[in-house]
Amino acid sequence: MQFSLSEEEYLIQDTARKLAEDKIAPLAEELDQGGGREAFLANLKLLAENGFMGLNISPDHGGTGAGSVAFAIAVEEIGKACASTGVTVSVSNMVAEVIQAVGNDDQRARYLPLLTDGTYSAGAFCLTETGAGSDPASMSTRAERDGDDYVLNGSKLYITSAEYAGVFVVWAVTDKDAPKGKGISCFLVESGTPGLVIGKAEKKMGQTGSATNEVHFENCRVPASALLGRENDGFRIAVGELAGGRIGIAALSLGIARAAMDRAKAYVKERRQFGKAISDMQGVQWMIADRETELEAARLLILQAAALKDEGKPFAREASMAKLFASEAAQRATYAALQLHGGAGYIREYPLERLARDARITTIYEGTSEIQRLIIAREALRDQ
Template identity: 40%
Template structure:
């Protein structure tokens, strides 16, 4: 019988530079990330040195302008980088997506002076960012947030008080893009701020005890009279909800890419097991029922990747892409949950043990159906785009 192996993912990269970039990412993932990913997750050890390496390698600012230290890469390329990182470690892949999300407000809504002052360090200076939108009582209903920023004097500093919840990189980030209420109720009363990670009055609660991604700290953040200068307001006062929504559509593509990466890693592990494990005198790969499972897993991954890259190309072309981003987030994360569950099943008892990575992939896949807007919210976004808002 001829030897078969996992087929390399067919990448749709537009330039030779992009191909070289992805080769670099694969090398870093294989050498620096994958070997310790499982141990780091089990021990709850955040791999900060990996993010330092990614920053030094120019991989934390890929979709942003080169004049500010970014890579000037299209989202189509950036998302394939995120997928590769997530296939080695979801903590690294999702962390890269979160950092990119945290830089968005400065890059897209900051003044020329703000971009020149902050972006070089954020994109290539070793800093790590976080995004602060959710609150204990404002998750899916982000417009109901309560954290408040008040101004001292006519053009003085802003003082921020309140609590944010479910913050990836909470307590370890060097900067936070934070949304706070500066006016009345509803979305028009919200503004965006760039808050230093060491600002007096800013503190993090103990990390949440999560099912997966145990080495990626997720915390509440307490703002107790946190003072930021007037020039750290991003965009216009009251424009914060627009800032948040513009970032979330792109962020959902990052989560979709993470889901494809985790699913691909699970498929690769299952493939290797089926080729080497024997039962009844034959490799498991010879059993039709198992072969059909692998075929379905591979089909879901390829369909998700295609949907994701279609949305990315719309974004790169300057066309509306929010609906397609919601579709990609919905489909890819649901597919990742199915694929990782099937991978555990294909490995049998081995799949249920921590000695094999598929149990970690399954635990990690679950959170991707929740973050950046639950998949129920994605269905609302898609339906609203297709049918208009609900009559109520």
């Protein structure tokens, strides 16, 4: 069993860390307060130019081709610096991967270079609806065939990067009479297509630098060539790609948690009470020991899922385990770090309150913790 990274993976990790420290971290607070959009988009372009928008995409289409382990360690480093940037990178990579996995030659040649070189600031993944979150098979957005086109009508909710995405991967019902989940198809819709309307921006608790919007399709006409994969095969595509996306969110969770614990460890060595540094107190040491152990376990779960994916082996259960454990560990780590800061952790001079807010969504998007438990239990029971 190999636990060490390859030379290429170490290089990617180091490059991600340097970009994160030099360019991304200094902007995180401004993004959280609602500013810095122009600099944020410039950072996304810089990340693309350094290969981080196509980490698992073939070099034939402008990607790095470094694999899922490289993707996980890069998202961890970027997420440590800024969760809003980290989630944008994760989702954009997921969009590129679904196009590479099920797109035809023309679709891959058209869209992948635009995503990987930063021409498109981001990609967007349009699956969730008001009545179809954890149950995407219940979606109501429709795509009706009209000659050589499809006409899309419906609305999507909580779409990451909608305001600046260049291409949207959109799921819609193409056969309303098919059994649940069987009549759904997947489409590529370019930004600026008539009938594609970006709705209101959500005012969020955390990760506020990442745009999250409603997206509406109002008689949105796309050519039949926009169909991604086979007609009525979209639900299978969604399920498969969500598993890969969970590796990204697990890695992002770990990055946020690492940022919080690094701050906490530095603080407790400086803060003195009762005549000594509070890091000398056993209660404080045990809090740190428990959280550090959990984060190391999260890292191993993430790397296992990513390695299985790179090897072409089943990885859905392991991805759900990684996402569940890492996201919930991030809740405990950020709140422990805030607690270790005492009153200082509650004020914005320190980043702990932002990190705690940023971590909270990780147990919800890309499948809630409850959904991950259902997946894990189903797979575990199937093995018996």
